[in-house]
Amino acid sequence: MTFADDDLLPISALQHLVFCERQCALIHVEREWDENQRTEEGRTLHERVDEGYSEYRRGLKQFAGVKVRHLALGLYGRLDMLEVVKLSERPAPKNFIGLSGTWELHPVEFKRGKPKKHDADRVQVCAQALCLEEMTGGRIESGSLFYGEIRRREDVLFSASLRSRTQALATRLHDLIAKRLLPPPVYKRHCHSCSLQNVCQPKLVCGSITEAYRKELFG
Secondary structure, three states: OOOOOOOEEEEEEEEHHHHHHHHHHHHHHHOOOOOOOHHHHHHHHHHHHHOEEEEEEEOOEOOOOEEEEEOOEEEEEEEEEEEEEOOOOOOOOOOOOOOOOOEEEEEEEEOOOOOOOHHHHHHHHHHHHHHHHHHHHOOOOOEEEEEOOEEEEEEEEOOOHHHHHHHHHHHHHHHHHHHHOOOOOOHHHHHHOOOOOHHOOHHHHHHHHHHHHHHHHHH
């Protein structure tokens, strides 16, 4: 299956989906959004790197704001940073950002905080790599996540399991959006860091659903 351009969904939605399906639906189905300190700091960080510049140093080129898409998975996005490293043994990517010669592509995603227990960030940068692979016909082995709080990178290997999970999440995302599903809340610790906590009302809504279910069962 190949998606039309108008049916492509943002790669960033995969991160929302991993964090919380309800949050994902509130943003991408109900069109709800609210800023908190974390989202504001994250947006500011991305604005600093997402200015469409490129530079060259010692066999490394860096491009910010490169637009990507994957027609088979139905995804699109824009990279914080694409690094391309000069090589001698690999063929050049076909028809991509004006490069000639032999280069290895390496997507880099910038995050304001620190590495997380869940894999939302790794899924996001893997989806970027899958887009690059479809666009260039090449293979991308790894990418990086740069975390502002700890000021260092974490390398991400695009293993078969991570690729499979990312593809499955893309399918789930399209299903959620197409059916306009709004999953019920599941109140967990991560709710405290969600910018949509006041919209979602996880304690209140979850409690109401639980009480209604109890009454239905026991009268």
